[in-house]
Amino acid sequence: MNYIRLITTSVAIFIVALLWNGLIHAVVLQDANAALVNVARPAAERNMGLALLLTAGLAFLFVWSYAYTAQHGTLREGIAHGLFFAVLAGFLVNLNQYILYPLPASLVMKWFVSGLVEFCIYGILASWLYPIKRITAHSDERY
Template sequence: MVKTKENQKQVKKYFPLISASLIITLFALLWNGFIHLIILKKENAVLSSIHRPDINEKMWISIFVTLAIATLFSFSYSKWRKTGSYKESLFHSLFFAVLMIVVVDLNQYMQYAIPFVLVAKWTLFGLAEFLIYGLIITFIYRKHLP
């Protein structure tokens, strides 16, 4: 493949989006592993009776969903971004966090007989997670785009 200025522009244009998606995915897997398998291990144990018996075989789906969410977060940030400020990133992160809290956490509380305290903890950790995503993506975009 011949490197042209046009190819270099395309790479430069998409590099922040792709790298942010991958870095956020890696962070999300580590964060969620730490939160759910260590911090909330006891609280999450109440859900063991409703887990799929073949959950380990379906773990690839969770990884794919994590990549999809990170990519959607990164893509929406690329469209949301005007100045690249941390304040702008904070609002984007809050918007995305509230969306995920409603769609995931509150929806699961409504569907399953799980303690509200657990859902509240998921919500707080999820909010922190998306705020960190915002810091990550702002750093990447500031480094690679004006």
């Protein structure tokens, strides 16, 4: 495992995550997210430090799992890894919130689709910034 690439790629994905989520939630879905005003914590009471830590942790976990699961480091593998994460997050977060809270299905679907695009972007970045190279044909060690 190349720790410099791991950290560099995680930081890049963290930055993209902040930009992407700002664009999606504050601009594109701003009106649709208004449906949450009665169930969400008021903005002044949200823990921004914890939200940033969660985003950084997710970026790190994404890159770490990519580094361990990608066989060749291709763009296709990166996108497939992104799709896997997107579907997992969609079930764990979006569907769960739809079940628990009175949210419009259309909003949850918009979150899911934006998540699919977001995680595919992460996969593209991971395949580009963390290339997988094997030392020998029989070795599982990567650098």
